[in-house]
Amino acid sequence: MSTEPGLHLSALLARIPLVQAMQLRLHAWDSGQLVMTAPLGPNVNDKGCAFGGSLASVMTLAGWGLVELAMHARGLDADIFVGESTVRYLQPVWDDFKAVATLDEGATWEAFFDDWARHAHARAQVLVTVPGPGDKPAATLQARFVAKRRKA
């Protein structure tokens, strides 16, 4: 993991109280994927497995972080919002978990940065997966993130 982007993202995350409550950590990042981790303890539900809201939050933050760092790596500064997202909860999660974010099938950074250069506005379709036991994911999120010029 490149340290400086990690510090940039961690500084942003530190401003979100729920991130502290979830004990979310940036685990790894390169231009292709971003991985965040969270312990089960603070993210448990009434049934003893991971709370759906925590899974959705961690996956949303991993997707947001992927876009945030891709822009930061190119020296670009933007407000990045989640627009629409679909979460599939496929298996209960009984342990600490991680969320792995990549661009979704068919999306490219070339198209994203081309839009940004033309319009100072761009959309990225992101896929985030929480791996489960074996090869099957425990949860997935597909989301559209929108980068907008930062308000002064």
Place this chain on the structure above:
Amino acid sequence: MSTEPGLHLSALLARIPLVQAMQLRLHAWDSGQLVMTAPLGPNVNDKGCAFGGSLASVMTLAGWGLVELAMHARGLDADIFVGESTVRYLQPVWDDFKAVATLDEGATWEAFFDDWARHAHARAQVLVTVPGPGDKPAATLQARFVAKRRKA
């Protein structure tokens, strides 16, 4: 709001640490809808408006609570899981917020409880809205909840 169902739900919510961190409150419930509220402070993001993960969590919990209390009101006990959900983030939320859960268009409690009676397994399609300024929602969630026989 009927007090006893409120206590039942509050006892379940108290077992979810993130609910405490979000300062989520059950505001009102009847057989048709359930309303939860949350203050902006603990749910803010790096931009000063409501964190998408908090909005998704509060909406998911409101939908889950609606199904939980509908079953509880009939003396039924089940584990209720969220299966798949789609969130639309339509406007930033700059203040304390509420989430209003109802059955989604076309879904009925009659069909839900008929399935439960036959199979001890049933699905409810739920719509949750966070009202925004004016008549437009700030965010919506459409989700499928699954009730399963509780594990011993």
